[in-house]
Amino acid sequence: MTSSRLTHLECPECGIRYDADTVHGLCHCGSPLFARYDLTAAAAAVTPADIAARAPTLWRYRELLPVRDPAYIISLGEGMTPLLPLRRLGKRYDLPGLLMKDDGLLPTGTFKARGAAVAVSRAAELGVRAAAMPTNGNAGAAWAAYAARAGIRMLVAMPVDAPAITRAEIRAAGAELYLVR
Incomplete structure (x- = not known):
């Protein structure tokens, strides 16, 4: 299974980046953190046809979801x-x-x-x-x-x-x- 292209978490207010593989609550400034992905790597890893051929669940978009290990x-x-x-x-x-x-x-x-x-x-x-x-x-x-x-x-x-x-x-x-x- 192709894995997530999650790169980091980022505060949309102050721009601070956080490690995506560590549990975080809010940013130090109080804002929620957004997941960020390597969209270029995701586009290179999968085509729209690949996605369409996958099981009809939300996990068909796994490259753009944060779970790295399908287990x-x-x-x-x-x-x-x-x-x-x-x-x-x-x-x-x-x-x-x-x-x-x-x-x-x-x-x-x-x-x-x-x-x-x-x-x-x-x-x-x-x-x-x-x-x-x-x-x-x-x-x-x-x-x-x-x-x-x-x-x-x-x-x-x-x-x-x-x-x-x-x-x-x-x-x-x-x-x-x-x-x-």
Whole structure:
């Protein structure tokens, strides 16, 4: 399997670079860190035809995802979701060819499953044993599900008035849920 072309992490605010193979939180300035890739190497390693021939999952784009060793990929079966034509709505707003992506078919019922799959996989690869996050809903449920699959302890903080269904999903996945006012 061709590997990730991840090169480093970088702060979009102050430009400081960080080692991509070390666990980091935020930059010293408080900004989130962005993953950076060697796009030239990725383009040389794989063609659009190569990608199209791969299994229809988000991991088909592995050169542009941060997981280096495929043994650490944590998956719940997230695949490619359909693009549905919205002809009448497109006609109403003069947008011919308007499409909607149906991410309700992803394992956790939301597009947040993609990010959770990648982030939890990378966390597992880096040896992370516990993670915590604040959320208003779907991200917490997705992270809880993927962390459970990875065997990573997950702590989720969310508002007391967050949807009951989301709280139930987080608890069902085995995450520790903390409701805050």
